[in-house]
Amino acid sequence: MWSQLVTLWRVFMHLFDRTDTVEYPEQKPYLAPRYRGRIVLTRDPDGDERCVACNLCAAACPVDCIALQKTEDEDGRWRPEFFRINFSRCILCGLCEEACPTYAIQLTPDVEMAEFQRTNMVYEKEHLLIDGPGKYHDYSFYRKAGISIKGKGKGEADNESPPVDIRSLMP
Amino acid sequence: MLDLIIEHAGLLITIALMVAVLIPIGAMLVWFERRMLGFWQQRYGPNRVGPFGILQSLADLIKILFKHDWIPPFADKPVFILAPMIGAVSVLMSFAVVPMTPNLVVSDSNIGLLFFLAMTSLAVYSVILAGWASNNKYAMLGGMRAAAQTISYEVFMGVSLLGVVILSGSFNLSEIVLAQSELWYVVPQFLGFVIFMIAGIAESHRLPFDLPEAETELCAGFHTEYSGIKFALFFLGEYLGMMLISMMITTLFLGGWMGPWLPPIVWFVIKTLLLICFFILLRAALPRPRFDQLLSFGWKWVLPLALLNLVVTAAVKLWGGF
Numbered sequence: 001m002w003s004q005l006v007t008l009w010r011v012f013m014h015l016f017d018r019t020d021t022v023e024y025p026e027q028k029p030y031l032a033p034r035y036r037g038r039i040v041l042t043r044d045p046d047g048d049e050r051c052v053a054c055n056l057c058a059a060a061c062p063v064d065c066i067a068l069q070k071t072e073d074e075d076g077r078w079r080p081e082f083f084r085i086n087f088s089r090c091i092l093c094g095l096c097e098e099a100c101p102t103y104a105i106q107l108t109p110d111v112e113m114a115e116f117q118r119t120n121m122v123y124e125k126e127h128l129l130i131d132g133p134g135k136y137h138d139y140s141f142y143r144k145a146g147i148s149i150k151g152k153g154k155g156e157a158d159n160e161s162p163p164v165d166i167r168s169l170m171p
Numbered sequence: 172m173l174d175l176i177i178e179h180a181g182l183l184i185t186i187a188l189m190v191a192v193l194i195p196i197g198a199m200l201v202w203f204e205r206r207m208l209g210f211w212q213q214r215y216g217p218n219r220v221g222p223f224g225i226l227q228s229l230a231d232l233i234k235i236l237f238k239h240d241w242i243p244p245f246a247d248k249p250v251f252i253l254a255p256m257i258g259a260v261s262v263l264m265s266f267a268v269v270p271m272t273p274n275l276v277v278s279d280s281n282i283g284l285l286f287f288l289a290m291t292s293l294a295v296y297s298v299i300l301a302g303w304a305s306n307n308k309y310a311m312l313g314g315m316r317a318a319a320q321t322i323s324y325e326v327f328m329g330v331s332l333l334g335v336v337i338l339s340g341s342f343n344l345s346e347i348v349l350a351q352s353e354l355w356y357v358v359p360q361f362l363g364f365v366i367f368m369i370a371g372i373a374e375s376h377r378l379p380f381d382l383p384e385a386e387t388e389l390c391a392g393f394h395t396e397y398s399g400i401k402f403a404l405f406f407l408g409e410y411l412g413m414m415l416i417s418m419m420i421t422t423l424f425l426g427g428w429m430g431p432w433l434p435p436i437v438w439f440v441i442k443t444l445l446l447i448c449f450f451i452l453l454r455a456a457l458p459r460p461r462f463d464q465l466l467s468f469g470w471k472w473v474l475p476l477a478l479l480n481l482v483v484t485a486a487v488k489l490w491g492g493f
Binding site: 004011015 | 212452
């Protein structure tokens with residue numbers, strides 16, 4: 001009985017405490033840069049698309065909201081022919097970002113993406129693609145990877161030795 | 172017929188005024204409670220619709236009126252429709268005998284207190300019929316709990332009031348108020364005051380005694396199957412019930428409209444409002460007991476205390492204490 005009266009008193013004293021509420025639309029809370037919000041496709045420092053259409057994000061996606069199709073350019077790069085994210089299904093879990101080998105797909109701190117029409121929640125590649133490199137400013141997949149594309153042969157990537165002729169006996 | 176209407180025009184106007192004021196106030200209480208709960212939980216509560224969110228109840232009302240007035244196909248239709256009406260009407264009837272000021276009372280009846288007790292007993296039909304007619308096991312459980320709770324707490328609600336009746340020597344609520352002109356009955360009848368308050372909370376199914384509804388275990392108890400305007404009637408009945416209990420405590424124990432300087436109606440409203448705040452504080456602070464705990468607390472503790480209070484008051488009165 002006594003403890004209940006104490007409870008009543010303590011709860012009553014909360015009347016004079018400051019409220020913890022953040023009044024959202026007027027008062028925006030700070031969202032960290034690594035917050036998991038709207039998904040974007042980034043470009044490398046040269047301005048080319050980073051996505052190489054490897055499908056790992058689509059495979060990792062637990063709700064299957066990512067769909068894409070690979071195509072190959074004449075310069076040897078792989079690109080998505082289309083890249084579609086259905087945000088009405090997306091749960092913003094960030095597994096696609098973790099799966100991506102080229103830092104192409106990234107989550108941003110933007111969460112205000114409500115729509116009146118459900119079809120407007122389906123974002124195509126032109127909606128997803130941004131002009132900058134996102135969170136990783138210097139990374140360019142084709143400069144690090146040993147794939148030969150037009151303008152960059154085998155052994156010309158960063159920290160890459162020239163290819164070894166395995167049929168030669170010379171060191 | 173016309174003569175009758177003209178003869179009682181003043182009374183009819185009073186009744187119309189009371190209903191027109193009480194029902195909106197009952198609706199406003201929903202907003203008030205949510206705001207107060209918010210403050211006691213360090214948040215704001217509804218503050219968007221209108222200044223300070225004061226139009227929240229209106230928005231809720233508009234929403235609830237436009238909802239589909241659905242009756243489940245498995246329900247007992249006439250009883251299902253009747254139950255919420257009984258709930259709201261039986262509570263509204265009780266307001267007729269509450270003296271808000273010396274003049275503002277619909278029926279200054281000699282059996283006002285008994286009428287109040289009778290009407291609160293009738294309210295149990297609303298919950299039990301709703302639970303039964305819904306043909307749903309949660310509703311049924313809620314209805315049964317409500318019936319058991321109401322019947323057991325009604326016993327000592329009546330007993331606790333007998334102390335007041337002994338002291339004032341009247342069942343007329345206005346006379347009870349006038350009898351408190353020297354000393355409010357909360358002092359000589361403190362035990363009765365506490366018991367009546369507990370019983371009142373249990374009667375109006377307010378937290379912490381809201382076991383018939385118990386959202387966390389019975390999903391909504393007796394009004395699980397209700398929606399739209401019928402649900403609104405239950406809700407209105409509950410909040411009017413809280414208001415009624417506060418008014419009755421004010422009238423019986425806190426000196427009703429009496430107080431210095433301010434006009435009677437203001438004193439009445441202030442006292443009632445403070446009691447309503449206390450009820451909301453109870454909701455914010457206390458957990459819900461188990462159902463068997465509730466009943467055994469009622470029968471094993473409160474009923475003997477109420478009887479003791481009655482016997483002691485009667486003895487003191489008999490030997491000329493007051």
